[in-house]
Amino acid sequence: MHDYHNQELKKLISECLRERPDSYVIHELFQQFPTRTELMDVSEQQLVTIKGIGMGKARQIICLLKLAKALTIPPHEQYTVRSPKDVFELLEPDFRYETKEHFTCLFLNTKNRVIFKEIISIGSFNSAIVHPREVFRAAIKRCSASLICAHNHPSGDSTPSTEDLILTKRLRDAGEIIGIEVLDHVIIGGNRFYSLKENGHF
Structure with missing residues (x-):
């Protein structure tokens, strides 16, 4: 506070x-x-x-x-997410100089305003180990209505890996069971971003 x-x-x-x-x-x-x-x-x-x-x-x-x-x-407490570009603009400054993958979640209220931004996991140069229970434990603690996942690719290539696609499906499935919707997973690499939702993975 x-x-x-x-x-x-x-x-x-x-x-x-x-x-x-x-x-x-x-x-x-x-x-x-x-x-x-x-x-x-x-x-x-x-x-x-x-x-x-x-x-x-x-x-x-x-x-x-x-x-x-x-x-x-x-x-910073009235930031509303309307598109993947909003996610990019909010998080790109955080990721810009990172040399390891940082898996971050944006926890949202019912009006898609950001309640809290939290780094869930820090991995290596090309991977971030994340378990759904860590994501949803944080989401429940913040009384989130929904969430958006994001992580950086230090290589500068925002294309999702096979592991990214598998993780996204696991998170979406867990969110459906728990009742907290995963709205998107945005990957940021260099000055570009890739929305898994916009590209048909949701």
Whole structure:
């Protein structure tokens, strides 16, 4: 919670609940919902799972969050993914100088806004070992409605490998079972990208 607006939000919620900013309840609330976007999408049912927050406090928090929506939302927390190009523009700067494959997931809410960006795995020059359980453990933790996978090819060639295609199918199948849709898998190599969805692999 290093963002200025999140610190202000923490202060407001602390005062509303008459809790110290460093209390267990406040700590757990911001531990489970670390970004402003996650907090804005939280439900009463999610809040009452935190020890010390009953239905009354949950309703107080929801009311306060509705008021807080009038505050300015930091630009990086209102990034909406509409196409593979959006994924490329968001992640290419992260991948530009990497010499190993980085497998990253963008976790999205129901409006396709990025809730969280997380590196799931770092591999070698030409491979990144990823297991679906690592991807969906992170997705569930972030209360994601859907996700987009992406990784870089340090060689500069964005063409998917056979392993990339197999992994994508495993992730899609797991997502269907769990109920968190995998919207795309974007491979970034050099200044180019390859969308597996746009190229008929979904």
